[in-house]
Amino acid sequence: MINAITASWLRVDVDIVTPAQLASRSKDGVKVLIDPDGLFDALPDVSANREPNPKRIRWQAQEFMRILGLLPLAIGRQEYFNSVTGLFLLRNLIVELMIEETNAPHRGGALHLNRLITTEQKAALAALPPLVAERDALIEAYLAHAALYLPRARQRAARLGIDWPEAFEAATWAHLRDALGLEAPRSGG
Known part of the structure; x- marks a missing residue:
């Protein structure tokens, strides 16, 4: 390129x-x-729909939970700017999931997101809190990202017959509860 x-x-x-x-x-x-x-x-005239990659989908879910689980460490060290980087990574995983949901045949470059996701998905992304390097804002934003991503990713995995990493998710929420008193969000995107 x-x-x-x-x-x-x-x-x-x-x-x-x-x-x-x-x-x-x-x-x-x-x-x-x-x-x-x-x-x-x-070449064929049009692209065939991409087949979902089960290993990638599972990795994305585990990566989301891994980054989410690092929140207590970053908060404890007052690494608020690094926590914003973590949120950026979580947001990127949400965007990747949303693109996968639409099964867009031509992904294009980084500046093609508007044509790859739906109006509902755009509204869900717009509703996420801003990336602010302050303790309480970060915690709120991490929870909002989890509330959007995890239910969607779980539903997609179920539709595709991919085993959800239940034990890792449970361990992540237990860790967040013990370290910061956080509970898993009840609803999401």
Whole structure:
């Protein structure tokens, strides 16, 4: 991937791929600039829906809980700015989950989120508390992120027949209860 920006802010992204890498794409997802072997013509017209990756979905849930479980450590050390970084990671996991929920065939770059998620998902993201480096605001925000992510991720895992990491979730909430007196949120996105 080559990214360039001209002096007048014309942005250019060029993805140079091998024939094998191109074979996994479709005509509706690429604009070919150079194709001396005519590989573009052999591509399907439209992308097939992606199949969910059970290992990735399980990893995302476990990663969310791992970051959530680090909150007492960060609060205890008064690492409030690092806690904002943790919230950013949680928010990214929520966005990844939402994109997976829509099964968008062409993800595009970082600046394509609006076309990948639904109006409801956008409203849920907008309702999350801002990322503020203060103790009480951080705790509130971590709980709000958990309330949005965990029920959605659990439902998606159930729909796909993926085992939910129950023991890890229970251990995470027990840890948060013992360290900070926090309880699992009752509702969410």
